[in-house]
Amino acid sequence: MTEFTSLYADPDAPALPSPDMQLELSRAALVVIDPQIDFLSPQGVSWGVFGKSIVEHNTVAHIAQLFAAAKAAGITVAVSPHYYYPCDHQWQFGGPLEKVMHNLCMFHREGPLNVDGFENSGADFMPEYKPYILDGKTIITSPHKVYGPETNDLALQLRKHGVSQVILAGMAANLCVESHLRELLEQGFEVAVVRDATAGPSTPEGDGYLAALINYRYIANALWTTAQTLERLSRA
Template sequence: MCNCHDNDDSPRFTRRAALTGTAALAAGAGLTAGAAEAQENPYAAPAEPALPPSTMKLDPSRAALVVTDPQIDFLSPDGVTWGVVGASVERNNTVANIENLFKAAKAADITVAVSPHYYYPTDKGWRFEGALEKLMHKIGMFDRKGPLTTDGFEGSGADFMPQYKPYIEDGKTIITSPHKLYGNESNDLTLQLRKNGVDQVILAGMSANLCTESHMRELLEQGFEVAVVKDATAAAMLPEGDGYLAALTNFRYMANAVWTTDEVADMLA
């Protein structure tokens, strides 16, 4: 006769208990202060995390700061996306936090790399595009006149934020070839990091659920240990969804660590 009752020694019971028990505990605990904060602030850390805590330890000798798309079109009120990303950028203090990361990384003398997003006229001839590709091309986001000229680049939406230029243009920062969609599969970031003996990445920049998350995923797939700086990124808020909230969920699920700018600065001091 089939024994339909699970027992304490059953691996199936153990897995089931781990899942249902966590849910029951959270439900039975009532509305704690942390849970109340999470209800009021959808970006707050969970009051009762179910996932194991991070064990990542930063080692400056093999670490790099990687910043995706620190460009005017994303981070300035003059940029073409400000109407949809501005509220998220301001809420997270993203512009200042990215600058603080640059300062801390330069003071610690670790590798710094920037992965920019550029579109050249030939990129407008693509025969199929995703929704965001269509939008970016329509609004002229990250447009440059060509790969072999900087004519019209200074101060354009594709240019770097002015306050970041002293760090980016110091002759030491790696400026990779451009990525064309979201991840670094299409540029030389991985090669540059490997050649510099890097296997830990502190990841920040724009946009949280697009280029930043895609860089995180590819770097993880390539064997890097990745910590995302959650207040040094931001994302669009559209009827289709809150990009920052979507990314924050995935950062918690996949990154080796999710840190704040202040935590990184303290580790690098």
């Protein structure tokens, strides 16, 4: 089991009840958010903000383990990516992290129907994940544009595959992962977050991973480690 620093360790005497989510493979999916170079690679434009947390939680390796286990278990796998096209850079307003992403040209693509320069760019998937994502079976949704899946077809795709339970992982903890968690819960899905298969920003404004972890404890149907998730996938 993953060892967490005292800052991230669960309370010894929690006050909230455990939802006790029971994984059922026949209605479960692994959803991985933004498994892309710009988030997860030292070559990505945001590494200076997210790299420390990614390394601390071994996020890249844990996501790969989840992909492999989900494929072995035969459950639905979906990826919800982030792409920005030239028209998106003409937005007239945005929040702080939106402005950072646009200033860095994070997840940049030349257009929705144009893949020139896409391969191995910051918007591309991490190379070690491509065998799982590009197998012709994994759902690759339309891009989400800010943080949540309200603007893409994730919920539709999951329902069309008979999914009502979601194992959630990817980037970033207090941004897209938390936003996906909240929307999927509102859409009636049962959601478990894999706490060490994500990471958060570290800035003077605060520890994004800690902020997300606190909210996961309050609202997720389950909060598992990668090891716990692998065990459930192998025996469910």
